[in-house]
Amino acid sequence: MRQTKVxxxxxxxxxxxxxxxxxxxxxxxxxxxxxxxxxxxxxxxAAIFPMNLIEQxxxxxxxxxxxxxxxxxxxxxxxxxxxxxxxxxKILDAPVKIYYKHEGVSPAGSHKPNTAVAQAYYNxxxxxxxxxxxxxxxxWGSALSMACNMFGLECRVFMVRVSYDxxxxxxxxxxxxxxxxFPSPSEETETGRKVLAEHPDSPGSLGIAISEAIEDAVGNGxxxxxxxSVLNHVLLHQTIIGLEAQKQLEKVGDxxxxxxGCAGGGSNFAGLALPFARDKIHGKDISxxxxxxxxxxxxxxxxxxxxxxxLAMSTPLLAMYSLGHDFVPAPIHAGGLRYHGMAPIxxxxxxxxxxxxxxxxxxxxxxxxxxxxxxxxxxxAPETNHAIASVIQEANRAKEEGKEKVILxxxxxxxxxxxxxxxxxxxxKLFDYPLPLEEIERAKKVLGQYPKx
Amino acid sequence: MRQTKVxxxxxxxxxxxxxxxxxxxxxxxxxxxxxxxxxxxxxxxAAIFPMNLIEQxxxxxxxxxxxxxxxxxxxxxxxxxxxxxxxxxKILDAPVKIYYKHEGVSPAGSHKPNTAVAQAYYNxxxxxxxxxxxxxxxxWGSALSMACNMFGLECRVFMVRVSYDxxxxxxxxxxxxxxxxFPSPSEETETGRKVLAEHPDSPGSLGIAISEAIEDAVGNGxxxxxxxSVLNHVLLHQTIIGLEAQKQLEKVGDxxxxxxGCAGGGSNFAGLALPFARDKIHGKDISxxxxxxxxxxxxxxxxxxxxxxxLAMSTPLLAMYSLGHDFVPAPIHAGGLRYHGMAPIxxxxxxxxxxxxxxxxxxxxxxxxxxxxxxxxxxxAPETNHAIASVIQEANRAKEEGKEKVILxxxxxxxxxxxxxxxxxxxxKLFDYPLPLEEIERAKKVLGQYPKx
Numbered sequence: 001m002r003q004t005k006v007x008x009x010x011x012x013x014x015x016x017x018x019x020x021x022x023x024x025x026x027x028x029x030x031x032x033x034x035x036x037x038x039x040x041x042x043x044x045x046a047a048i049f050p051m052n053l054i055e056q057x058x059x060x061x062x063x064x065x066x067x068x069x070x071x072x073x074x075x076x077x078x079x080x081x082x083x084x085x086x087x088x089x090k091i092l093d094a095p096v097k098i099y100y101k102h103e104g105v106s107p108a109g110s111h112k113p114n115t116a117v118a119q120a121y122y123n124x125x126x127x128x129x130x131x132x133x134x135x136x137x138x139x140w141g142s143a144l145s146m147a148c149n150m151f152g153l154e155c156r157v158f159m160v161r162v163s164y165d166x167x168x169x170x171x172x173x174x175x176x177x178x179x180x181x182f183p184s185p186s187e188e189t190e191t192g193r194k195v196l197a198e199h200p201d202s203p204g205s206l207g208i209a210i211s212e213a214i215e216d217a218v219g220n221g222x223x224x225x226x227x228x229s230v231l232n233h234v235l236l237h238q239t240i241i242g243l244e245a246q247k248q249l250e251k252v253g254d255x256x257x258x259x260x261g262c263a264g265g266g267s268n269f270a271g272l273a274l275p276f277a278r279d280k281i282h283g284k285d286i287s288x289x290x291x292x293x294x295x296x297x298x299x300x301x302x303x304x305x306x307x308x309x310x311l312a313m314s315t316p317l318l319a320m321y322s323l324g325h326d327f328v329p330a331p332i333h334a335g336g337l338r339y340h341g342m343a344p345i346x347x348x349x350x351x352x353x354x355x356x357x358x359x360x361x362x363x364x365x366x367x368x369x370x371x372x373x374x375x376x377x378x379x380x381a382p383e384t385n386h387a388i389a390s391v392i393q394e395a396n397r398a399k400e401e402g403k404e405k406v407i408l409x410x411x412x413x414x415x416x417x418x419x420x421x422x423x424x425x426x427x428x429k430l431f432d433y434p435l436p437l438e439e440i441e442r443a444k445k446v447l448g449q450y451p452k453x
Numbered sequence: 454m455r456q457t458k459v460x461x462x463x464x465x466x467x468x469x470x471x472x473x474x475x476x477x478x479x480x481x482x483x484x485x486x487x488x489x490x491x492x493x494x495x496x497x498x499a500a501i502f503p504m505n506l507i508e509q510x511x512x513x514x515x516x517x518x519x520x521x522x523x524x525x526x527x528x529x530x531x532x533x534x535x536x537x538x539x540x541x542x543k544i545l546d547a548p549v550k551i552y553y554k555h556e557g558v559s560p561a562g563s564h565k566p567n568t569a570v571a572q573a574y575y576n577x578x579x580x581x582x583x584x585x586x587x588x589x590x591x592x593w594g595s596a597l598s599m600a601c602n603m604f605g606l607e608c609r610v611f612m613v614r615v616s617y618d619x620x621x622x623x624x625x626x627x628x629x630x631x632x633x634x635f636p637s638p639s640e641e642t643e644t645g646r647k648v649l650a651e652h653p654d655s656p657g658s659l660g661i662a663i664s665e666a667i668e669d670a671v672g673n674g675x676x677x678x679x680x681x682s683v684l685n686h687v688l689l690h691q692t693i694i695g696l697e698a699q700k701q702l703e704k705v706g707d708x709x710x711x712x713x714g715c716a717g718g719g720s721n722f723a724g725l726a727l728p729f730a731r732d733k734i735h736g737k738d739i740s741x742x743x744x745x746x747x748x749x750x751x752x753x754x755x756x757x758x759x760x761x762x763x764l765a766m767s768t769p770l771l772a773m774y775s776l777g778h779d780f781v782p783a784p785i786h787a788g789g790l791r792y793h794g795m796a797p798i799x800x801x802x803x804x805x806x807x808x809x810x811x812x813x814x815x816x817x818x819x820x821x822x823x824x825x826x827x828x829x830x831x832x833x834a835p836e837t838n839h840a841i842a843s844v845i846q847e848a849n850r851a852k853e854e855g856k857e858k859v860i861l862x863x864x865x866x867x868x869x870x871x872x873x874x875x876x877x878x879x880x881x882k883l884f885d886y887p888l889p890l891e892e893i894e895r896a897k898k899v900l901g902q903y904p905k906x
Contacts, residue, residue: 001521004528007460068454075457076830105558107830109869149827172872175879176826373629374602377529377560416562416869419625426628 002086006248008079014243015066017236020274020345022062023281028348029319029453032306037451040316047218048225050126053119056233064236066118067125073117073150077106078240082248083411087375088392094399097254098391100411101245101272104378108173110413111268112143112228115237119226120147130154130223132216134184134209137163137335138170139381139413140228145179155179158186158212161204163335169417184209191215191312205328206338207311214314229265230309230318230343238271245408246275256286256408258394262386263290263299263357264336266343272410274345277354290346290357291390293365295330295433298323298342299350299357301440305447309341319453320347323439324446330433332362333421334382360389361432366425368392369415381413382421455539459701461532467696468519470689473727473798475515476734481801482772482906485759490904493769500671501678503579506572509686517689519571520578526570526603530559531693535701536864540828541845547852550707551844553864554698554725557831561626563866564721565596565681568690572679573600583607583676585669587637587662590616590788591623592834592866593681598632608632611639611665614657616788622870637662644668644765659791660764660779667767682718683762683771683796691724698861699728709739709861711847715839716743716752716810717789719796725863727798730807743799743810744843746818748783748886751776751795752803752810754893758900762794772906773800776892777899783886785815786874787835813842814885819878821845822868834866835874 021028030039042054049057056064066074085098103111123131131153135141141157148155157179164171164183174181182188184204185195189212195202202208217225227234249255259276261269273288280286292299298321307322309315322341323329329338342350349355369385371392372378380388387409398405415422424430474481483492495507502510509517519527538551556564576584584606588594594610601608610632617624617636627634635641637657638648642665648655655661670678680687702708712729714722726741733739745752751774760775762768775794776782782791795803802808822838824845825831833841840862851858868875877883 001463001524001528003463004525005463007462009460010454010456010458071454072457075454107832146830150830168876169869169872172876173832173869176823176832176872176875177830178827370629374631377599377603377630379560379626379629416622416626417872419622419629419870422629423621423625 006082013079016063018239018275019236021060023278025352031316031318034317050123050224052122052126053233070118070121079244080105085376091375092395094395095404096395096398097406099408102411104414108143110139112139115234116143116147118237120151124151128224131226132156132213133226134158134213136160136206142170142173145174145177149177157181158184158209160209184212189215210310211312229267234267235270238267239274241271242275254406257405258287258407260289260387260390260409262383263292264339266346268412288355290355291386292359293337294359294361295332297359300359303444303447306450307447318344320344324443336383360386363432365389379415381415384412459535466532469516471692471728472689474513476731478805484769484771487770503576503677505575505579506686523571523574532697533558538829544828545848547848548857549848549851550859552861555864557867561596563592565592568687569596569600571690573604577604581677584679585609585666586679587611587666589613589659595623595626598627598630602630610634611637611662613662637665642668663763664765682720687720688723691720692727694724695728707859710858711740711860713742713840713843713862715836716745717792719799721865741808743808744839745812746790747812747814748785750812753812756897756900759903760900771797773797777896789836813839816885818842832868834868837865
């Protein structure tokens with residue numbers, strides 16, 4: 001009988017994360033201190049992150065050991081299975097093999113725990129007792145709540161109020177794992193109180209929530225802030241996905257021609273793609289595709305330059321593709337892809353033509369997601385549907401060209417708590433949101449205010 | 454490093470289901486035709502089920518081959534992992550090893566697809582084009598919708614209206630997989646129209662929904678009805694769980710002293726327990742515990758006798774423990790355990806002292822579930838929490854007695870679409886519902902109307 005899943009034994013799990021900084025074809029532009037305009041020093045971040053994570057953020061080492069305590073927690077769901085999508089292959093009738101890493105098997109249902117567990121561990125090791133963070137739809141907040149609970153840390157999550165009210169399920173996951181979730185703007189911080197004084201009914205925004213989380217952590221000696229994407233150390237922790245996939249594909253004697261992931265801040269995409277990007281840098285002939293939403297087309301349409309990572313301008317200046325830190329993405333259901341910027345590592349690799357970006361409209365992503373659910377059974381998250389749309393596109397191209405291809409993609413999470421979006425799709429209440437071209441001019445002006453990379 | 458999960462390779466999956474009818478210590482009382490009071494013949498069920506499933510329902514064969522097409526679908530999530538619950542063990546500080554089968558890894562999130570896939574396959578093989586069923590909270594309806602989609606069958610689910618309105622997520626799963634879900638009472642059947650004429654605002658009931666589903670299927674040549682628990686062939690299909698567990702435990706050199714599952718209609722419990730019950734019948738010294746809700750204590754308090762499987766009295770008379778077919782269980786959140794009767798096979802094995810029943814109150818089950826989520830991370834379904842409460846009780850007993858024990862239980866499904874019940878628990882809005890003793894007298898009167906087993 002054909003083999004549907006490739007497992008690794010627990011003893012075969014990779015023992016190190018992969019840091020692509022050691023293999024970058026050209027130097028990256030460093031993060032800048034927004035006050036001085038000078039490259040950021042480790043001390044500049046000491047109030048926000050624990051020093052052991054700052055060291056990882058700036059590390060040039062190719063391989064970084066995964067601590068035993070982190071591996072032990074990973075074993076609750078890792079190594080994640082590598083699947084072959086036979087049923088979709090049959091429907092597409094294209095000369096392709098489709099493999100996917102099933103990251104939906106984690107307790108939180110997505111790839112986010114890969115870094116949440118690591119970050120909670122390093123904070124605990126550094127003596128931190130409390131972590132604050134923000135969350136939009138709740139994928140990150142729920143993963144961090146779970147991870148903090150594992151290491152006995154307090155977790156305080158500032159969740160954009162409109163999501164807090166409309167999407168209670170991930171908030172309830174946080175609470176079940178013992179995290180505290182505040183609707184943001186909240187009464188917990190000066191920022192929150194100020195917004196509420198002016199707009200008592202404010203629906204909140206990710207920008208406000210980030211400001212609240214940072215304020216909540218900074219200046220509180222045993223507290224730190226945590227971010228679920230964008231930064232180097234976050235992408236580093238996710239590389240366990242691609243490293244496992246390489247071992248699994250080796251077991252079945254395959255290597256991908258095309259590697260695909262959806263990209264918002266960049267972490268799940270990077271997790272699968274970076275170990276393969278290394279191979280490409282060293283000469284492998286493969287396509288690595290980042291699938292993003294057409295309504296928030298950071299990599300396909302936005303300018304490259306220095307910009308802030310958040311609306312509140314509380315981060316360093318990061319060299320990246322950005323629609324401008326005050327860009328407000330359209331209300332697509334793939335909340336995890338509604339981000340104005342992109343991880344500097346991913347941005348750099350796109351600029352260097354190692355990674356190829358593609359954009360997909362909301363309706364075609366849900367069409368792909370329903371086709372997936374009705375062939376491969378697992379219901380994907382709306383973010384994941386972008387990767388699936390790209391897989392289907394690549395398969396159809398291979399058919400047109402008559403070329404055999406091995407496609408590998410990251411099935412970043414399940415959509416069981418996002419089912420309202422499928423309901424909206426199936427009842428004709430979803431729409432596409434092409435980006436008005438004026439937004440690009442606007443983004444160029446925003447980035448024009450800061451130093452050139 | 455310690456091993457958290459025991460996997461089987463796909464090539465190691467059991468190729469046959471186990472039928473305990475071949476090992477029963479004493480003969481079971483057969484189902485009776487309600488009209489004639491005589492043992493049911495295969496033809497009596499021909500309008501309701503396809504003949505190949507009726508043959509399985511009545512088969513005396515110990516082993517029944519799993520068709521290749523079913524195995525192929527099983528491979529989407531099977532063999533399911535066997536986990537060791539190290540973190541809970543540490544917290545309980547008892548001399549026990551705790552193993553669990555993680556059935557939440559299926560696309561529908563529970564054990565239900567094990568029989569849904571098999572039933573859809575056999576219906577298709579028999580030439581059926583359309584399956585009707587009823588569902589309460591939606592676990593069964595969603596699993597059958599998924600399975601029907603796999604084999605190109607139409608699926609029509611009658612969902613109790615109050616659940617249809619209050620618990621939209623599993624209805625949305627059904628629709629995403631292409632099933633049609635009607636709030637019951639519906640306009641689709643004479644039964645439904647009659648109820649609606651008298652009570653336009655009827656919240657519905659499982660009894661009405663069963664009647665609607667049967668009416669919808671019967672008399673329609675290429676349609677049949679499907680049931681997700683209670684019957685012999687349903688329990689048979691679930692034995693894949695216990696058969697896998699036996700192979701997995703063998704790999705780590707263990708055998709359970711205690712086997713535990715939650716029991717409503719009996720299917721997930723049977724799935725894990727029956728292969729071990731076989732060993733017990735043949736002399737093994739083990740405890741096999743069925744954990745049920747105190748508010749619906751079929752096995753621990755109800756009389757044994759012939760009763761109908763449904764409120765509408767449309768099933769044969771089944772020999773079982775029953776609170777009376779018109780019993781209305783308290784509104785506990787473990788919807789899958791709110792059933793007045795119990796699978797005849799399980800009932801018989803309880804009568805024969807092979808299986809030991811225990812009852813648990815709602816609050817202690819959620820306390821157990823939250824303790825689980827905060828130690829083993831995966832959030833369990835409210836039904837599963839009954840098994841966990843029993844595991845904790847057994848571990849504490851082992852500690853008191855100073856006896857080393859290996860405990861194995863069935864983690865029947867995750868609670869990600871049941872999180873509202875955790876919210877109610879964490880905010881003090883859940884209650885216990887001890888059964889009033891009058892209900893037992895009432896049940897005895899109901900069963901007294903029918904033949905004695």
